[in-house]
Amino acid sequence: MILSIASGKGGTGKTMVATSLALSLSQERPVKLLDCDVEEPNAHILLKPSLDCNQAVSIPVPRVDEDKCNYCGRCAEVCAYNAIAVIAERVLVFPELCHGCGACSYLCPEGAISEEGREVGVVQSGQSGNIEFVHGKLSIGEVAAPRIINEVQKYLDREKLNIIDAPPGTSCPVVAAVKHSDFCLLVTEPTCFGLNDLALAVDVIKELDIPCGVIINRDGIGDDEVDKYCLKEAIPILMRIPLDIKIARLYSQGITLAEGMPRWREAFLELFDKIERLMSNSNGREGGRQ
Numbered sequence: 001m002i003l004s005i006a007s008g009k010g011g012t013g014k015t016m017v018a019t020s021l022a023l024s025l026s027q028e029r030p031v032k033l034l035d036c037d038v039e040e041p042n043a044h045i046l047l048k049p050s051l052d053c054n055q056a057v058s059i060p061v062p063r064v065d066e067d068k069c070n071y072c073g074r075c076a077e078v079c080a081y082n083a084i085a086v087i088a089e090r091v092l093v094f095p096e097l098c099h100g101c102g103a104c105s106y107l108c109p110e111g112a113i114s115e116e117g118r119e120v121g122v123v124q125s126g127q128s129g130n131i132e133f134v135h136g137k138l139s140i141g142e143v144a145a146p147r148i149i150n151e152v153q154k155y156l157d158r159e160k161l162n163i164i165d166a167p168p169g170t171s172c173p174v175v176a177a178v179k180h181s182d183f184c185l186l187v188t189e190p191t192c193f194g195l196n197d198l199a200l201a202v203d204v205i206k207e208l209d210i211p212c213g214v215i216i217n218r219d220g221i222g223d224d225e226v227d228k229y230c231l232k233e234a235i236p237i238l239m240r241i242p243l244d245i246k247i248a249r250l251y252s253q254g255i256t257l258a259e260g261m262p263r264w265r266e267a268f269l270e271l272f273d274k275i276e277r278l279m280s281n282s283n284g285r286e287g288g289r290q
């Protein structure tokens with residue numbers, strides 16, 4: 001099973017949920033935690049894994065042989081990222097903007113473009129207690145987050161429970177992180193900003209046809225608009241984590257909820273039971289429709 005933990009905005013407590021869920025469940029089944037928040041991975045701060053395996057990640061960037069080039073401009077036309085430009089009789093490549101999609105070399109009519117590897121980040125893996133841990137780290141200033149996320153996802157194992165800590169937001173890296181998921185947990189907070197970003201995230205998850213549920217973190221901080229929205233959209237609220245100075249203190253000290261307040265382990269086990277029940281109900285309905 002692949003379970004992703006996402007949020008429309010950063011700072012909602014997504015990583016606290018992912019790590020506490022992984023710790024709670026790892027006592028009873030094989031668990032993998034894949035931190036796909038590659039621009040700012042921080043699950044390792046909470047789980048403190050050994051990271052004994054390092055793998056550099058590169059993307060193919062174009063190299064132009066101007067002896068073959070006729071300066072037709074086709075490469076610049078097809079590049080969606082403005083990473084290559086043809087100015088008079090010069091072809092300029094901006095490697096920092098290149099996503100390594102390969103379109104320019106594929107479409108160059110003269111075969112003037114070859115590709116060379118450019119390192120954009122690293123994937124590290126190891127162990128944290130019973131949890132197999134993997135995370136990706138995008139190098140500073142680089143843009144190819146989905147490339148790193150795809151490498152992290154090569155560690156997915158359908159025989160185990162895979163918990164993905166997805167990037168915040170609703171852009172390409174989020175889609176790359178959650179696209180294989182069987183279920184997505186959306187962590188939000190009950191404020192107008194939380195609601196706005198939750199609604200955007202729900203749109204993306206529904207577009208991907210992934211069943212989802214909501215966790216309200218810092219419950220009590222705002223109003224009940226998130227509750228009303230979830231009711232209207234028929235999205236189950238699966239857990240509420242109260243606004244509590246003790247929880248905030250644990251997070252600031254790099255301690256998970258499951259370790260710092262062990263009574264929460266039971267709550268995370270119940271959360272997973274609810275997810276399994278929702279999934280088996282929805283599979284049953286789909287089976288009935290066929």
Ligand code: SF4
Pocket residue numbers: 064068069070071072073074075076086091107108109110111112113
């Ligand atoms: S598409 Fe090929 S031939 Fe045309 S400008 Fe680009 S590198 Fe040169």
Ligand code: SF4
Pocket residue numbers: 060061062078079080081082083084097098099100101102103104105
């Ligand atoms: S590989 Fe893709 S992103 Fe990079 S310069 Fe070519 S078309 Fe643009």
